[in-house]
Amino acid sequence: MKAVSIKQPGEAEQMEIQERDKPIPKVGELLVEVRTAALNRTDIVTRSNPNLSEPYPILGVEIAGVVVENRGNGEKYKTGTRVAGLVNQGGYAEYAILPANRAILLPESMSFEQGAAIPEVFLTAYQTLYWLGELKTAETVLIHAGASGVGTAAIQMAKHLTQARVIVTAGSAEKLAVCQTLGADKTINYKEENFAEEVLDYTDQAGVDVILDFIGASYWENNLKSIKKDGRWVLIGTLGGATVKEVDLSALLAKRVTLKGTLLTPRSDEYKAKLTQEFVKVVLPYFKRETIHPIIDTTFQLEEVVQAHQYMEDNKNIGKIILKVRA
């Protein structure tokens, strides 16, 4: 089968389509004929990891497609079923292995492009908003990088699942407009405004209950100012650097902040299965009713994978970047 791997660890240009063996599912797994895969920043990390040795892995952690082999998972996943889900690796390929307990049955109304745009960002947003951030009905949440994949998923769920007051930051008027369309109550252009001042002003100095923080070091001080007493601050990325100078622990104590670091990709299979199952139960009905939508920026052909990665690295996308693996 065709599959995307690398010549050697490095830049996007190191990726190429190679001929690989079709994977063989074990009991509990589905073999999926992949129609679409979606890009994730973790694919860049994998692609550039200098510690990799040959044979290099097939890239990609989420797919949508059709079940072609079902190793003992019952009628629900019979051959021909349309599914999406998180795979451990090997997503950018004609076939991939999806554990059945992580499969999301795609509603009839959704395309494979939309399907591949769901798992990573919606599961991450769900996990961080609800499992880690413990966002409750009508609380206030600050979502940084509002126009990112996780951001667009988080805005929609926070609004529709818990009627939260949603404040977002992003770096362009276009991105902020999209956030507003998705339901954000207050949008802040971090390039033009001090977001902590805006947050405190908007919340009558109270601050926010939950922060989804992809940025890390460069936002540390302003996040600390923006968070309410007993707030939950979920750290899911360090796009703004990982090293904070001069951290004042007494502020964390006085505000009784809960700071949780997390990454979805390295979680256990069991964790991902449990998360997927709760997500399917709680959120899939909103997709069926078309209240919540996967947000897609651009679809590339598998052959354009290098350009697709470069596009992701340019940071200009609003929503997901999809690879079309086959027609």
Add this chain to the structure above:
Amino acid sequence: MKAVSIKQPGEAEQMEIQERDKPIPKVGELLVEVRTAALNRTDIVTRSNPNLSEPYPILGVEIAGVVVENRGNGEKYKTGTRVAGLVNQGGYAEYAILPANRAILLPESMSFEQGAAIPEVFLTAYQTLYWLGELKTAETVLIHAGASGVGTAAIQMAKHLTQARVIVTAGSAEKLAVCQTLGADKTINYKEENFAEEVLDYTDQAGVDVILDFIGASYWENNLKSIKKDGRWVLIGTLGGATVKEVDLSALLAKRVTLKGTLLTPRSDEYKAKLTQEFVKVVLPYFKRETIHPIIDTTFQLEEVVQAHQYMEDNKNIGKIILKVRA
């Protein structure tokens, strides 16, 4: 009535016994004839607070004594009942107001000295181990300042309530011996050993599930090394400084650490009531069976309050320092 307040904010010598009005309980409150009060570090903070203005508060946040007036709280707290509990202020006095929903009924077998030694340290230890640290049966916990009031309470509860594996740090052989007597499985003299190395060695490199951290900045790096993936790190003090020079957020992310800052004293009345009620239900039976003990270092007379504070500031006590308010 006699009550301890200050001449002006400052050192221990500023404290003196003054004549004050006996407080008047409101509905939901108990007027308690105080027999004993216990010292807490928060009393030092209050005593030295330069922002205080006259009339200066009566110091003290925990007491044991006898109910002398009950404003509508039923038979359970009738006149003559022996109680202990957290008061909002005014503990170092002949009478104090105790909200009935924060009263702990003292078992017959316990003295007033023992009673006053319970609330702050046991409620703090319970809250941090279980509500915040989410310590589960047979997990491993690292308790810093093991011979402190909260430390001695935490060791006993972790062992008896959840059969945890308990690792403690302290600064002298005498303190470590006490920790061992209370049930600590592994004791580390932080002055002689690198505690992170000892912890990793003792846990086969796995680290600990929960850290109770009173120390803060100076232990930051070693705590980060000592904590297990998905560990909960509860920050309840900054005896070792509040400013961490450099924090590496990527380590918090990779280990998926939950860091929770907390202080018990500024919590809401409702929170303290809920905590007290759960504590009474879960832990009081262990006091009655004498499986768990309040740990008392020294008892001072009310007139010796200055010396008692100086003794606390010398940091040599193992367990609580008690003020005997009346015979």
